[in-house]
Amino acid sequence: MDRMVIDNEAFLSSLKSQKRLRLLFSVLLGASCSTAFAENWEPMTGADTLHQFIAGATAEISLTPGVTAVGKYNVDGTAQIKAWNETFLRRWAVKGEDLVCYSSDEETNCFRFEKNLDDPGAYRSQNVKTNEWVVFRRVEGEEGSFSGKGPGEDDVGGLGTPSAAEIAAELSDPNTSLGSMNFQFDYIAYKGDIPGAGGAEAQRVLFQPSLPYKLSETSNLFLRPAVPVIFKQDVPGRTGGFNSEGVDLGDISFDASLAKTLPGGFVMLAGLAGTLPTATNSKLGLDQWLLGPEAALATVRPWGVAGVLVSHQWDVAGEDDYDTSVTGGQYFYAINMGDGWQINASPTFSYNHEAPSDDKWSFPLAIGVSRTVILASRPWKFGVQYWHYLETPDTFGPDYQVRFSLSPVVKLPW
Structure with missing residues (x-):
C-alpha cells in the first residue's frame, strides 16, 4: 500500500507540473493577445477630427435596468444630458490636439478618444482625471449615434452620463x-x-x-x-x-x-x-x-x-x-x-x-x-x-x- 501511495503522489505531482505548464502558457498567450488587442486601438488626434467626431453626436448609455442616459452634443458647443428624468446642461470644446472637454456649472472634465482598427464601429474614451476607459459603439445606419454601458462607479461622469x-x-x-x-x-x-x-x-x-x-x-x-x-x-x-x-x-x-x-x-x-x-x-x-x-x-x-x-x-x-x-x-x-x-x-x-x-x-x-x-x-x-x-x-x-x-x-x- 505504501508503494501505491508513493506512485500516486508521483503521478499527481506530474499532473500538477503539466497543469502549471499549461497555465503558464495560457497566461503568456493571453498577455500576448491582450497586448496585440491593445495595439489595435489608435488615438484620435487633431482638433478638426475631434470636433467633427463630437459635433452633432448623440450618445446613449445604459445605466441600470430600464434607465438610459442620452447625451446630445450640438455643433454650437452646447450639450444636454438627459438621465433620471432630468436634463443637465453642459458646454463642450476641443482642447489642444487630443482632448474633448465638457463644462457644467459644477466642474470641467476632459477625455481622450481612440478607435479600434480591427472593428471600425468600436471606440473608447478615457477620462483624463480618473484614467478610466469606457467602450462604446457607433449605431449602424445612424450617423453620429453611439451606444454603450456606463461604468458602475464613476463619480466624475462621462460624455453621456451625469457626474456626482x-x-x-x-x-x-x-x-x-x-x-x-x-x-x-x-x-x-x-x-x-x-x-x-x-x-x-x-x-x-x-x-x-x-x-x-x-x-x-x-x-x-x-x-x-x-x-x-x-x-x-x-x-x-x-x-x-x-x-x-x-x-x-x-x-x-x-x-x-x-x-x-x-x-x-x-x-x-x-x-x-x-x-x-x-x-x-x-x-x-x-x-x-x-x-x-x-x-x-x-x-x-x-x-x-x-x-x-x-x-x-x-x-x-x-x-x-x-x-x-x-x-x-x-x-x-x-x-x-x-x-x-x-x-x-x-x-x-x-x-x-x-x-x-x-x-x-x-x-x-x-x-x-x-x-x-x-x-x-x-x-x-x-x-x-x-x-x-x-x-x-x-x-x-x-x-x-x-x-x-x-x-x-x-x-x-x-
Whole structure:
C-alpha cells in the first residue's frame, strides 16, 4: 500500500507540473493577445477630427435596468444630458490636439478618444482625471449615434452620463425632476423646566419619497408624504418624570405643491400641506386632521442653493378638546464643493399660536455636509446635519438634533 501511495503522489505531482505548464502558457498567450488587442486601438488626434467626431453626436448609455442616459452634443458647443428624468446642461470644446472637454456649472472634465482598427464601429474614451476607459459603439445606419454601458462607479461622469457633482446640485434644487427615496435618521436631545427634561431624548426615522411629475421643462408637481417611525420618544408623565414610548408610527404629514423655475434662477412653489392622525400611540400624535397653505422661494446659482419654505396648518377635523394653529417651515441651503461634496442643511422650525408665550417658538441653527456618489450606476446621497436650537419651548423642547440621511435616486413610475 505504501508503494501505491508513493506512485500516486508521483503521478499527481506530474499532473500538477503539466497543469502549471499549461497555465503558464495560457497566461503568456493571453498577455500576448491582450497586448496585440491593445495595439489595435489608435488615438484620435487633431482638433478638426475631434470636433467633427463630437459635433452633432448623440450618445446613449445604459445605466441600470430600464434607465438610459442620452447625451446630445450640438455643433454650437452646447450639450444636454438627459438621465433620471432630468436634463443637465453642459458646454463642450476641443482642447489642444487630443482632448474633448465638457463644462457644467459644477466642474470641467476632459477625455481622450481612440478607435479600434480591427472593428471600425468600436471606440473608447478615457477620462483624463480618473484614467478610466469606457467602450462604446457607433449605431449602424445612424450617423453620429453611439451606444454603450456606463461604468458602475464613476463619480466624475462621462460624455453621456451625469457626474456626482451634477446630481448633487440637482438634488438640492427644490424644483428638481429627479425621483428619490429619502431616509432621515434623527436623534433629538431635549431640555426644559420640567424636572428630568435634560435627560429626555428621541430616536426616529422619517421616510419621505419624492416622485415629481414633470409638467414642463420648468414646472413640476410634487406629492410628498413624510412617514415617521418613532423608535423611542420620552414624554412627560402625568405623575412626574418621563415615560419612554415606541416603537410606533407617528402622524403622517404630506404636501401637494406646484413648483416653477423662473428666469434668473429663482424657484417659486405653492400648494397645500397637511397632517393625518395616523399615530399608533395617542401620546405621539395629535388625533387631528390638519390642513393649510404652503409656499417657498429659492434661488439656484452655480455655487449652490438657498431658500425658505413656510406653511400654516389648522385643525379641520378630529379631536375638538383643543385647537391647533401652527406656522411651520424650513430654511435650506447647499454650497457645492465639487466631486459631489456639499455643505448643506435643511432644518425645520415652528411657531405654535395656541401655546403659552414662552412655548411658541422652535428654531434651530444648522450645519451639515453631504456626499453624492455613483454606486452600480445609481446616484446615492449621504449626509449628516447638526441642529442647535436657538429658540425652544421653555417648558419642554428640543435642545439639539443630529440627522443622518440616505437618498438613492430612483426611476420615476411615469
